[in-house]
Amino acid sequence: MAGCAQAQTATVVELTSSPDKKIAALEQMLTQKNRVQVQMQQHIDTLQQELNELRGVSETHEYRLSQILQRQRELYQELDKLSSKLATQPATPASDLVESVNVQPSVALSESEAYDRALKLVLKGKQYDNAIVEFKQFLVDFPQSSYVPNVHYWLGQLMFTKGKRAEAKLQFQKLVDNHPKSSKRADALVKLGQIEQDLNQPALAKGLYNKVLKEYPESGAAQIARTRLKGIK
Numbered sequence: 001m002a003g004c005a006q007a008q009t010a011t012v013v014e015l016t017s018s019p020d021k022k023i024a025a026l027e028q029m030l031t032q033k034n035r036v037q038v039q040m041q042q043h044i045d046t047l048q049q050e051l052n053e054l055r056g057v058s059e060t061h062e063y064r065l066s067q068i069l070q071r072q073r074e075l076y077q078e079l080d081k082l083s084s085k086l087a088t089q090p091a092t093p094a095s096d097l098v099e100s101v102n103v104q105p106s107v108a109l110s111e112s113e114a115y116d117r118a119l120k121l122v123l124k125g126k127q128y129d130n131a132i133v134e135f136k137q138f139l140v141d142f143p144q145s146s147y148v149p150n151v152h153y154w155l156g157q158l159m160f161t162k163g164k165r166a167e168a169k170l171q172f173q174k175l176v177d178n179h180p181k182s183s184k185r186a187d188a189l190v191k192l193g194q195i196e197q198d199l200n201q202p203a204l205a206k207g208l209y210n211k212v213l214k215e216y217p218e219s220g221a222a223q224i225a226r227t228r229l230k231g232i233k
Helices: 002-017 019-087 111-123 128-141 148-161 165-178 185-198 202-215 220-230
Strands: none
Touching: 111 128, 111 148, 128 148, 148 165, 148 185, 165 185, 185 202, 185 220, 202 220
């Protein structure tokens, strides 16, 4: 302890007796402080840039998601209107259901190509009977595909549009039961509720609509479920 006291005293004496050394020491301390501040500012700038980039990515994803949800709602409404329109029309002879489509020779398609081709028959060609055939064949050819939930959804929609409630219910139920993480599951639940409502089963319909509100409260399907709940006495 005595040695430390002597060293401190010597330092004070040295600084006191040598102003140049004291000034040099202070300048060195100031330089180090400035260097640390610069490094800290650079680090802050880097973090800010990374944060801005993350915000940009997040905003891009949110925008794309909103577009997908909007398109999904539009497709749902379009098919819903079509099913209502077909329900008011007289039955068409089976011979008249054959559409003028050029049948392409059978070729080996990847699962994405097969799915896209079937989907185009619905959205662009409006060739619903042919689309049903394509989607059913897809389930045979690619039973483990990630597109399977969507295929069940579209088969359910097409069957519902054609007034085949039992077949539509089967497809929607497969989606709900077997694919809990599917983005189509909420819409499938709404459709199941609508089928039960059409079959004069209000209690079952309410249960399905409330399930949508509980599990997917912020979805477009939830908005439809709320509207339909208001129509159930």
